[in-house]
Amino acid sequence: MSQLFEDINYIENPLYEQIIEDIIAQKYAIVEDFFTDDEVQLIRQSLIEKHEEDIFKKAAIGNRVNEIIVKSIRGDVILWIDEAHTNAAESLFFNKINSLIGYLNKTCFLGILRKEFHYAVYPQGTFYKRHLDTFQNDDRRKLSFVCYLNEAGWLPENGGELVLYLDDNGKEVEKVIYPLPGRVVIFESQILEHEVRPVINAQRLSITGWLKTR
Ligand code: OGA
Ligand code: MN
Numbered sequence: 001m002s003q004l005f006e007d008i009n010y011i012e013n014p015l016y017e018q019i020i021e022d023i024i025a026q027k028y029a030i031v032e033d034f035f036t037d038d039e040v041q042l043i044r045q046s047l048i049e050k051h052e053e054d055i056f057k058k059a060a061i062g063n064r065v066n067e068i069i070v071k072s073i074r075g076d077v078i079l080w081i082d083e084a085h086t087n088a089a090e091s092l093f094f095n096k097i098n099s100l101i102g103y104l105n106k107t108c109f110l111g112i113l114r115k116e117f118h119y120a121v122y123p124q125g126t127f128y129k130r131h132l133d134t135f136q137n138d139d140r141r142k143l144s145f146v147c148y149l150n151e152a153g154w155l156p157e158n159g160g161e162l163v164l165y166l167d168d169n170g171k172e173v174e175k176v177i178y179p180l181p182g183r184v185v186i187f188e189s190q191i192l193e194h195e196v197r198p199v200i201n202a203q204r205l206s207i208t209g210w211l212k213t214r
Contacts, residue, residue, distance in 0.1 A: 016103045019186060023143070028164055028187035030177060035147065039092060040182040044149040046089035047119045047205055050079055056121060059128075062137055075126025076196075078118040081207070093117075093207065097145070101211060110142060110213075117145075117209030122160060124203065128196040130165070133189040133210065140212040141189040148179040149205040160199040164192050179204055 015031070022029035035043070050056070056077035060067035083094055097115065104110045122128075133144050146162065154160075156178065162185060164175040177185055187194070189210060196204075 013103055016100060016107075019100070020104070020108060023186065023188065026166070027192055028175070028185065031184040031186070032180075032182065034184040035093075035096065035182055037182065040149060042089040043093055043147075043207065044151075044181070044205060046087055047121070047149055047207070050119065051077075051121055055079055056119070059120070072129075073131075074128040074196075076120045076122045076128060078120050078208075080116065080118045083115075093147075097209070104211070110211075112142065112211045113214060114140065114212040115209060116212070117207055120204075120206045120208050122196065122199045122204035122206075124199055124201060126204075127198040130163075130193055130195040132191075132193050138210075138212070139190065140214050141210040142213055143186055143211040144189045144192075145184065145186050145209045145211065147184045147207045148181055149207065150179055150181050150202075152181055154178060154180055154202070158200055158202040158204075159197050160202065160204040161197045162194060163197060164194045166192070179206065 015034070019029040019031060056079045058069050058071075059074050059076045059078045060069050061073055062068050081090055081093075083090075086094060097117070101112045101115065105112055133141050148154075160179050162177040162179065164177065164187060166173050166175055177183070
């Protein structure tokens with residue numbers, strides 16, 4: 001038996017393996033059970049409480065230093081999450097994220113050394129026009145991560161779809177993803193253009209973040 005398989009630290013994780021396989025094959029992965037229902041409820045509650053404190057800011061184009069607010073491009077409001085000062089829901093969130101990062105670094109040599117995450121609320125009528133996440137002046141962003149925190153029963157009529165623009169042998173195809181609670185989407189930040197379609201008669205809740213190099 002090889003050294004690798006005797007190492008008790010090497011435990012294959014089927015969920016993470018599936019994510020890696022999907023990202024390699026199609027540049028994105030959709031995971032329905034990254035967080036349990038109870039965990040989603042807890043994280044959703046944390047978002048709602050902070051949103052009620054009125055500390056969310058209008059999201060900007062550009063990076064954290066060079067903020068330009070352009071409502072014709074994006075209309076969400078966000079709150080960055082500080083990993084050094086987390087509540088129970090947020091530390092549960094980061095535990096899972098850190099476990100995924102550890103696995104990616106061990107098995108894929110991705111060199112993810114940094115991360116940043118924010119809560120996002122898209123009020124009724126808002127959207128985020130087609131873009132690339134490196135558009136935020138940050139070429140260290142490798143993987144984009146979105147976790148939806150909506151109530152169960154999000155209807156197609158509520159809009160708010162994430163649309164990934166994929167390349168199918170030179171032909172552009174749209175992958176439409178509804179923001180269903182607990183659903184996680186991970187995709188290659190530097191490659192996949194995407195947009196959030198207008199939200200209709202609802203508020204769209206999520207955590208979005210990036211796994212970064214250097
Ligand atoms: C973003 C983004 C997608 C989503 O915040 O950059 O593209 O589905 N979010 O919320
Ligand atoms: Mn984006």
